[in-house]
Amino acid sequence: MSERVGFFTDTSVCIGCKACEVACKEWNDVPDDGFVFRATSYDNTGGLGASTWRHVAFIEDFTERGDRWLMSSDVCKHCTHAACLDVCPTGALFRTEFDTIVVQADICNGCGYCVPACPYGVIDRREDDGRAWKCTLCYDRLRDGLEPACAKACPTDSIQFGPLEELRERAAERLATLHEAGVAEARLYGERPDDGVGGDGAFFLLLDEPEVYGLPPDPVVTTRDLPSMWLWAGAAAVSMAAACFGAFARGPRR
């Protein structure tokens, strides 16, 4: 297996140009996601979905303490503990040699179990063909030694691609620089291996609470409790069986 790779998206230098959205769609041949004027700042994409694998959020924050227009390019987090992978019955979702999570379109049967399993609401089924789609971290490009299309297109290096460990170091440095510059609200999101998903393969530097960007504050892999649930279910089955057995063994009483 190769070294684990991922994205570090530094939203403090995102200029909201959406080149990532376009490059992603061009490279991966993702269809348009509808032509809907949403009247939500400059965001007419809405969110990640089957036909949107990079989504730039625009948050207008004009208050007494200052004027901010936050922009952030969201993407599949390629979780360490990926629930989508756990629940996929066909093996369409798999972990690649780069430690990224990819859906194989020719195997996916459209059961949709992965959709509610994702703690971030990333993976989604396409209405017309029923299958599930999401960011592949440009698996085909990685195999050819190229960086993913979104990172390649990003003019300000807001989207950085590389070995995850290296990205984490870079992110820590950037965070320190921003804190030093007085940007106290800067924080990392998804970089900690001890979080609810075991750390994200795609993590972020945010300038506000995750909820502001539409990200869950404390995501937990939805299959975390599966083993214990099986345990409880098993115990329940055992006690039920014991109860039944007991009932029959003793026989009816008069």
Place this chain on the structure above:
Amino acid sequence: MAECHPVGFQWVMEAKARGAKVFHIDPRFTRTSAMADAHLPIRAGSDIVLLGALINHVLKGAHDFREYVLAYTNASAIISEDFRDTEDLDGLFSGFQADNASYDPASWSYEGEDVPREREEQARGGRVHAGSASADQYGSGGPSAHPTPHTDPTLTDRRCVYQLLAYHFARYTPKLVEELCGIPRADFQRLANAIVANSGRERTTAWVYSVGWTQHTVGAQYIRAASILQLLLGNIGRPGGGILALRGHASIQGSTDIPTLFNILPGYMPMPHAELHETLEDYLGYAAGDTGFWGNKRSYLVSLLKAWWGDSATADNDFRFGYMPRITGDHGTYATVFGQIDGTVKGYFVIGENPAVGSAGGRAQRLGLANLDWLVVRDLVPIETATFWKDGPEIETGELRTADIGTEVFFLPAASHVEKEGTFTQTQRLLQWREKAVEPPGDCRSDLWFYYHLGKLLRERAGDTEMDAPLRDLTWDYPEEGEHADPSAEAVLREINGTGPDGRALSSYLDLAPDGSTRCGCWIYCGVFADEVNQAARRKPGREQSLVAPEWGWAWPLNRRILYNRASADPQGRPWSERKSYIVWDPDRREWTGPDVPDFEKDKPPDYVPPPGATAQAAIAGDAPFIMQTDGKGWLFAPAGLADGPLPTHYEPDESPVPNTLYGTRASPARKTYRRPDNPANPVAGTRFPYVLTTYRLTEHHTAGGMSRSLAHLAELQPEMFCEVSPQLAAELGLDNGGWATIITSRAAIEARVLVSARVRPLRVAGRTVHQIGVPYHWGWAGGGLVTGDAANDLLGIVLDPNVYIQESKAATCDVLPGRRPRGAALRALIEEYRRE
């Protein structure tokens, strides 16, 4: 810049990461503002007040870079005692002629100056000069002025340029900025302090602008104002300084260098005028000065004529100067449109533009198109300009009927930028060669293919009449390649570069000769094919060369990356500071040296003094960096050349909701107007059009949308025409976010979805609240688009800057109503109602 030039903006982000402070001055809070250290919202059309106040701040506080100013600018020059400032004449300079709304600039000249011939021409009422956009012809150089004016090095003479500046801008105060721009005094002070602190020996400040500065009736004067400020602070010709013009789109710089403009020839030489330039000698007598590098204009022009007419151009026949077409006045794009409406223009080529949507006064554009005999449109998709006759807004209102339109429309599919080879010239004057990635599909062909084969067909039909001689004798012999007989773009580039007597490619415009022994299609591009190598195709990565990266592409002239870089050294040729060292004089090797190509004669020592009567570059002193100017100086005060005054002055836009509190003269008196029924103006008085309208572009789309509305991946990102309004105005008018609004001027009423945003802020101007409405102009009703919408340019009137004939797209007035616009005849009725009131 992040909004319209996101790729270039990466360098601003890099500068920011290295500690640069970024101020963003814009009516709206844009994606650039989001990244800036400070955003200063400004009322559209008031920038000269802001720049003037910065100039005043520098002068009042004696913050100017005095050694630089004294040595390199015309600050000490004495101006004619006949000169009167706008302060004396309530908003007019001396020389204004009310009967034809133009200036006689004679009184602006240096004291004691013999009026040169060119000035005589201007003095004849300025009519011919102003009437043919001559002020635009000075291009990279300047008009002629006396090479050695009287000076006062103490800068105390009340008629020296420095004192005239101080007098002119004295009333441009922070208070006035607050009053007219809507920028609070504290914000202005922060900006003023920052640029002063960041200029001088050790530091430099750059200004970056785009069409937000140019598309005004005083657009050229906006840039002049920035030039004055930058010269005073010593920020020109030095690394990290400058005034950086971001062009409208790819290779617009190239289309002025090798112009698609009516008034200039390649390399910013004036287009010959029928009344003035009968012979080559007449032309050379008028065009530009005799001192400075324009002094070699004979070599530039004769080489151009030789490139075009080859062996047939000889000294005996004026090198075929007589073959050159002549202009007789205003043949600009808007004059052409009115000519179409009036029936004097019968045919029209539209190449890579969409004027029915993308040019000001959309209705006038379409009325013109509908009155042609023939129209050729070459584009990637059938844009609105090609389909107006069946689906245009005037068809909807019943004003035009398809059956009545006689225009024969030829739509020819064009090859895109990846389907053809050639160069782009970008904003830094950098030529970058592109390979053809794929063959164009079907019948799509490059513009080069089109013009070349059209030329061949025309030449086949040329008779032996005198009238056809220019066509017969034209050199038109490019090698053909591929199955479609594409002419070689490299051969064209080589022809532009020029060749010497031996037929080999030239390497410098210094090698051009006045005797017809050299050929060159554009003198400033000479060297792009030096050593028979396509220098524009060079792609050495930046990390493998110096910071200046001279081996990435090729910049005109002579691969210089910073113009006038002689100014990066002090008069003695030493760096102003180690930190800002760039081009310096090496006294041992007796030459200028540095990481860039010196923009100076390499071996001209700093102490060179021109002998009396010297011409061309020999007349430029060793400490005069501005080598294209006749006096080698940066002009704080323009003694000649501008159609609307020697100094920038605040005038209100043609349409504005507030009075000019500075002068009795409200708008620029020399602005170019076309007052006709098909181009009405909103009344300036009254309350019918109370809001400021400004138009602009978005990252997601390209200009009039021909290249983006048809692409799903772009169109979905901004799928509908919208307008941006402040929450306050939305509340006042009852506009709902996501709902509809109708925007009305005396030209048109269009509808747009409403985007309510605190990014648009009401401003306090002249004691009242001024609301600004922002509209992007990317949409049209068809155009092969996946997304359609009304065209913002329909709202605008046609009124131009008198120097360069650009339209005022950035500031107008309008009214706004909630809801969608009426359809059909009711739409015209609504507009008529507004025009009556």
